[in-house]
Amino acid sequence: MLDGTNPFVRFRNVQKSYDGETLVVKNLNLDIEAGEFVTMLGPSGSGKTTCLMMLAGFETATHGEIELGGKPINNIPPHKRGIGMVFQNYALFPHMTVSENLAFPLKVRGMSAGDVQEKVKRALDMVQMRAFGDRKPAQLSGGQQQRIALARALVFEPELVLMDEPLGALDKQLREHMQYEIKHIHENLGVTVVYVTHDQSEALTMSNRIAVFDDGVIQQLDDPVTLYEKPENSFVAQFIGENNTLTGTVEALSKNVATVKLEAGDTVKALAVNTDGKGGRTSLSIRPERCVVSPKKVAGLSMLKGRIEELIYLGDHIRCRMNVAGNDEFIVKVPNTADQLGLEIGTETHVGWQTDDCRALDFKQV
Amino acid sequence: MSERAQPLLAADGTPLKRSIERSLRRQKIEAFLLVAPLLAFVLVTFVAPIADMLFRSVENQIVAQTLPATTDALKEWNPDVSALPDEAVFAALAVDMKAAVKSKTHTRLGSRLNYEKTGVASLFRKSGRRIKKWDLAGDAPFKDKFLDLDKKWGDPQLWQLLKLYSPVYTSGYFLNAVDLKKTPDGVEPRAESEQIYILLFQRTLFMSLAITLMCLLLGYPIAFLLSHLPMRTSNLLMILVLLPFWTSLLVRTSAWKVLLQQEGVINDVLVTIGLLGDSDRLQLINNQTGTIVAMTHILLPFMILPLYSVMRTIPPSYVRAAKSLGANDVTAFAKVYFPQSVPGIGAGSILVFILAIGYYITPELVGGTTGTFISNRIAYHISSSLNWGLAAALGSILLIAVLVLYYAYDRIVGIDNVKLG
Numbered sequence: 001m002l003d004g005t006n007p008f009v010r011f012r013n014v015q016k017s018y019d020g021e022t023l024v025v026k027n028l029n030l031d032i033e034a035g036e037f038v039t040m041l042g043p044s045g046s047g048k049t050t051c052l053m054m055l056a057g058f059e060t061a062t063h064g065e066i067e068l069g070g071k072p073i074n075n076i077p078p079h080k081r082g083i084g085m086v087f088q089n090y091a092l093f094p095h096m097t098v099s100e101n102l103a104f105p106l107k108v109r110g111m112s113a114g115d116v117q118e119k120v121k122r123a124l125d126m127v128q129m130r131a132f133g134d135r136k137p138a139q140l141s142g143g144q145q146q147r148i149a150l151a152r153a154l155v156f157e158p159e160l161v162l163m164d165e166p167l168g169a170l171d172k173q174l175r176e177h178m179q180y181e182i183k184h185i186h187e188n189l190g191v192t193v194v195y196v197t198h199d200q201s202e203a204l205t206m207s208n209r210i211a212v213f214d215d216g217v218i219q220q221l222d223d224p225v226t227l228y229e230k231p232e233n234s235f236v237a238q239f240i241g242e243n244n245t246l247t248g249t250v251e252a253l254s255k256n257v258a259t260v261k262l263e264a265g266d267t268v269k270a271l272a273v274n275t276d277g278k279g280g281r282t283s284l285s286i287r288p289e290r291c292v293v294s295p296k297k298v299a300g301l302s303m304l305k306g307r308i309e310e311l312i313y314l315g316d317h318i319r320c321r322m323n324v325a326g327n328d329e330f331i332v333k334v335p336n337t338a339d340q341l342g343l344e345i346g347t348e349t350h351v352g353w354q355t356d357d358c359r360a361l362d363f364k365q366v
Numbered sequence: 367m368s369e370r371a372q373p374l375l376a377a378d379g380t381p382l383k384r385s386i387e388r389s390l391r392r393q394k395i396e397a398f399l400l401v402a403p404l405l406a407f408v409l410v411t412f413v414a415p416i417a418d419m420l421f422r423s424v425e426n427q428i429v430a431q432t433l434p435a436t437t438d439a440l441k442e443w444n445p446d447v448s449a450l451p452d453e454a455v456f457a458a459l460a461v462d463m464k465a466a467v468k469s470k471t472h473t474r475l476g477s478r479l480n481y482e483k484t485g486v487a488s489l490f491r492k493s494g495r496r497i498k499k500w501d502l503a504g505d506a507p508f509k510d511k512f513l514d515l516d517k518k519w520g521d522p523q524l525w526q527l528l529k530l531y532s533p534v535y536t537s538g539y540f541l542n543a544v545d546l547k548k549t550p551d552g553v554e555p556r557a558e559s560e561q562i563y564i565l566l567f568q569r570t571l572f573m574s575l576a577i578t579l580m581c582l583l584l585g586y587p588i589a590f591l592l593s594h595l596p597m598r599t600s601n602l603l604m605i606l607v608l609l610p611f612w613t614s615l616l617v618r619t620s621a622w623k624v625l626l627q628q629e630g631v632i633n634d635v636l637v638t639i640g641l642l643g644d645s646d647r648l649q650l651i652n653n654q655t656g657t658i659v660a661m662t663h664i665l666l667p668f669m670i671l672p673l674y675s676v677m678r679t680i681p682p683s684y685v686r687a688a689k690s691l692g693a694n695d696v697t698a699f700a701k702v703y704f705p706q707s708v709p710g711i712g713a714g715s716i717l718v719f720i721l722a723i724g725y726y727i728t729p730e731l732v733g734g735t736t737g738t739f740i741s742n743r744i745a746y747h748i749s750s751s752l753n754w755g756l757a758a759a760l761g762s763i764l765l766i767a768v769l770v771l772y773y774a775y776d777r778i779v780g781i782d783n784v785k786l787g
Contacts (some may be wrong), residue, residue: 057689058686079689079693080693081690083690084691085687085688087683090689091684093684095705104691105692108701153690208681
């Protein structure tokens, strides 16, 4: 924490509405520490970009306070906030060369020509684009434009950099490469980054913490491991990574273990995370890689009967689609080991998991 | 890459290039047939008449055709001495005139030469009537007979004129169009009272520039606003911009007459609210003000449309990026938005300027004497004075001026920087 008291960026009870009828952002509270890499992740229309634009100053909050470095910035125009920003389509000025683009934020700050040149050179070096200073943006590839956009957002040494789906237009390979590059730049410069994306693998790769947005609300804010391993509601469980869902009713609740009667009739035990108590409906979330397929019951695991519907060979693992307790989209990732069990389509077999890997969450119809 | 010694062959052994040509020939023929009707139409109705008009600006066969023997005989005569040509020339003239009177072409020659020297037309008409009765064999010598007929035939300037204009091609129309004239001693400026075309060209150029600038000043903010509104609203407002196109040009211009005249709406309002005395009503029409106001209104959509379509393509993220980088509103506009709207300004300005420079109806109706354009003078020579050669020369100069300006624009701004959308 900055000075041990205030976070670097703070959203306090922020609301945003465009039409006065619906809230795009509902009561947002979010603290971001200096030097953190925080990603706002969510489907389109979840309010994540609106939050970023409010932080940048291009949208005004309908209600609530946004603070930067302990000071409210609601009434500060964007150009005085000193926040670097990388846009979805880079927004490199097409009529300026790469160097002129990089020099722009320095020149508007009235920096001397010598300093400008020095900083532009260093910024180009940082993204390994030194040879491209005299080109126009249109003469660069997508990845190169992306790097220049990044360099331009960093060249005036802002303490906070916002990125709005900056890798969306790149092909998969380049996107993955740029993820590492952005991560390394963040680690080297120690700058605070707020990153918006709808791509979960991008979020998991780069972030210190991820805020999962849905319906204008942060559903969960945690580091990538916690978010994946311990989703707190059905939306997060389904949105992050692959997930199997079984629905049922809580029959008994003891400490943190819930006994759930599935709609198909079986009863299983699950870790009670987010249930309405005894008698409430619940969605069980089980990760495909935490399931075991076995012809016989295994001691210590919750087991259910299942029928193998489809097998897809993926090299390192076999993706096995099963019909379990009425859900025929139940996926199990079977590791590709020597004892292959001889999986065959149509086989009636068992599927099992540790009770702790099965999380009883809020009910959500699949 | 290594050079290939052998040309590439298609599967059947013919060179690949020829195979491609053959396969493309059909496409080319189809493409040509598709444009052929329009091409023929344009050639017949547009290109050919223009070429004919341009040719008329230098064409001068009438003297040599009507008076073939005279022009021949005049070759010997030295126009520098102020003596009259000798009897041979007069005899040739008598023969030519007799023939011309018979075919009734002498009056046409008279009016042609009247463009250069007033009084020639009546001289030819008068002479024609008398020469009809002459006997070519018995009435020689003719020199005295001509001088007897009208003493203007004894004016060396008339003979100089005939000799000057006997070649088949002449630069006379063009010289005339820039307030110069041909004399035996070379090119000389016309008398100050006769100088009019240079002034008209200057006025046309200046007023077209003024109109273009006005359109830009008025159109830029409108286009900016339209391009930043949601599509639905901007489409609705665009209809308002295009509304003038739904009304006849004549009606719109006449409406300006109603508004601008001294007893018109604007003056009445100013007098009623007491800003003006009844005696000093403003002269808003039949002068340059009237022309500039009316033409700015009429040409404004031609500025707004290209501006709008270019501005629509400028993503808002550019200005946002500029602001996030620390530029205030003015800097972001001047350094980032404006440069990207320049192609629209270029397209709109060229469109408006070229339309304005050749405009005719509006200056004719609201321009009075001080607000008329060169095109009004061209129209006058085409339909009233029937001096088509001069009209063609004026038109050619206008065309060349536009091309020169276009070229200059290309060099300064770059024609690639013009975008219509």
